[in-house]
Amino acid sequence: MATGPFELNSYVGRKPVVLTLLMALTVLLFMTVTGISHIFNSQQQSLAQRWSQRGAVDLKAQHYPEAVADFRTALLYDRDDYSFQLSLAQALLGLHRTDEAYTYLINLWDRQPENGLVNLELARIAAGKGDTWQAIRFYHNAIYATWSGDQDAESRNARFELIHYLLGIRATTQAQAELIAIDANLDADSPLQEQLGELFLKAKDNQHALSAFRRALRQNRRNQAALAGAGVAAYGLARYPIAQRYLEEALAISPNDQISAQRLHKTTSVLMLDPYRPQVSAIDHDRMAIHAFTVAGARLKSCTPSWGPAATAMQNLTKNWNSLKPHVNLSGLRRDPDLVNQAMDLAFSIERQASPVCGVGNDDDQALRLIANLHEEN
Numbered sequence: 001m002a003t004g005p006f007e008l009n010s011y012v013g014r015k016p017v018v019l020t021l022l023m024a025l026t027v028l029l030f031m032t033v034t035g036i037s038h039i040f041n042s043q044q045q046s047l048a049q050r051w052s053q054r055g056a057v058d059l060k061a062q063h064y065p066e067a068v069a070d071f072r073t074a075l076l077y078d079r080d081d082y083s084f085q086l087s088l089a090q091a092l093l094g095l096h097r098t099d100e101a102y103t104y105l106i107n108l109w110d111r112q113p114e115n116g117l118v119n120l121e122l123a124r125i126a127a128g129k130g131d132t133w134q135a136i137r138f139y140h141n142a143i144y145a146t147w148s149g150d151q152d153a154e155s156r157n158a159r160f161e162l163i164h165y166l167l168g169i170r171a172t173t174q175a176q177a178e179l180i181a182i183d184a185n186l187d188a189d190s191p192l193q194e195q196l197g198e199l200f201l202k203a204k205d206n207q208h209a210l211s212a213f214r215r216a217l218r219q220n221r222r223n224q225a226a227l228a229g230a231g232v233a234a235y236g237l238a239r240y241p242i243a244q245r246y247l248e249e250a251l252a253i254s255p256n257d258q259i260s261a262q263r264l265h266k267t268t269s270v271l272m273l274d275p276y277r278p279q280v281s282a283i284d285h286d287r288m289a290i291h292a293f294t295v296a297g298a299r300l301k302s303c304t305p306s307w308g309p310a311a312t313a314m315q316n317l318t319k320n321w322n323s324l325k326p327h328v329n330l331s332g333l334r335r336d337p338d339l340v341n342q343a344m345d346l347a348f349s350i351e352r353q354a355s356p357v358c359g360v361g362n363d364d365d366q367a368l369r370l371i372a373n374l375h376e377e378n
Helices: 005-060 064-077 082-094 098-111 116-128 132-143 151-168 174-183 193-202 206-219 224-236 242-251 258-273 280-303 308-328 330-336 338-358 363-375
Strands: none
Touching: 005 064, 005 082, 064 082, 082 098, 082 116, 082 338, 098 116, 098 280, 116 132, 116 151, 116 280, 132 151, 151 174, 151 193, 174 206, 193 206, 193 224, 193 258, 224 242, 224 258, 258 280, 258 363, 280 330, 280 338, 280 363, 308 338, 330 338, 338 363
């Protein structure tokens, strides 16, 4: 059937209208789909956040099984979220599921190798497995990494944790180096000075320990722990008068501190037995020598090995002591000042010979050996 001119013209006239309607319908459908998609994504994000918040509460309360379930659910709605994966790894660590946690953490490290918390958790895992090299590597990464909170405080805390780890594996020299790094950047009035002093003591660095305790005492002269620590550090440096003063002050604040009392007794023993200390009067000088000689004589009587070279050595020392004894008194020492050195040298020899076969002895015996070492160094 032929189309007339009128009908053709009518169709041509309607064509733009049809196209416009189709375009409008397409736009409407696109907007509808976009809106639905947006609503869906918003709902997904809302659910993810809701589960992650629940997980954060459980993680803080150390409800680790619940936290694992919470964060796994959150990841169903947002599978690539970095913080969700990190929190899930921490919850898994709380359950001692180390291998699973490591898988998450090492993937997170690949994405953000500068993340401080990820490096710290990896360091702890390596430390727990006895992988010292990896542990130190990740601890150092954590120290110099990026932290979301207080950068300086988090970095310092990571270094403190590394120091505790190094002390635990008896890597004393490395621990000293890390402590010196903290010391160089810590304010003199920081409340961490006491903690720093304690760690220097554990690392056998008495000089730095004493300095740290003194800074802590400038903040609070009645800080009993700092006074006791300063006493120990000064004792380790053979600065016995200073050690005595600090320990006496510590005990004045806390009379029941048995550890400080024992240390003070040892310190006092050294001071009472050392005639070579400066500023000692002539009469005290002689009395100290007599006291030291008497202590050595008591050591001879209590240490009598029955056979072998040790027995022979102790018998010879006993003969020498008995030979010198009649002269080691105030009048004898005044007549012959050189007797002081003879008496002290014999006392030192007795203590050194007795220690390997009869043990360390009492505080006076230990003090004599310390004085002997100090005298030889000088």
